[in-house]
Amino acid sequence: EVQLVESGGGLVQPGGSLRLSCAASGFTFSNYWMHWVRQDPGKGLVWVSRLNGAGSSISYADSVKGRFTISRDNAKNTLYLQMNGLRPEDTAVYYCGSQADCSSSACYINWGQGILVTVSA
């Protein structure tokens, strides 16, 4: 069974930094594309970033480009999101998601349980 457990969230001042982690288990982590999405309190879901299995193909939403960095450690089965220059509008619950290679299987995405990031003075 796929398990994704996020950690590293919390309260940070505007302009500050946080690093989120997503510990994965139950699947061959290195074969999966990984995503981050976020959900503003009481609102909808917004995609943030994606990384392929090898870590060589990376995409970001315009709203976080240049401030956030996605990365992974396949030896530790862990995904990361380094968030710098945080703004109040980055306040949200952040979810990591796993997506199988679409060329070889059904490529649905499963989401973790989420972690709250609050950016406030």
Add this chain to the structure above:
Amino acid sequence: DIVMTQTPLSLSVTPGQPASISCKSSQSLLYSDGRTHLYWYLQKPGQSPQLLIYEVSNRFSGVPDRFSGSGSGTDFTLKISRVEAEDVGVYYCMQAIQLPLTFGGGTKVEIK
């Protein structure tokens, strides 16, 4: 970006009665490999979104058969044949044919 439009915004359903949610995309979600990248999730109160349906009509492991998905191209529907109390929450459609992934605004299902 592909815009996903869900209707209705909310539903109040008597247990045992059916429910239907519509999702329309601003572009076709049919990929060149013949698969259509439309997914349905349910976010129960206080939880993360859980996968119900993938590629329009395939139920994910463990999802009851009262849930079904249909549609093609840009028009999709999620149906619950007989709503149960445990089905309450917000339902989202999501497209994954191109980045950024985009989600519908959600449909809140409540029990009467």
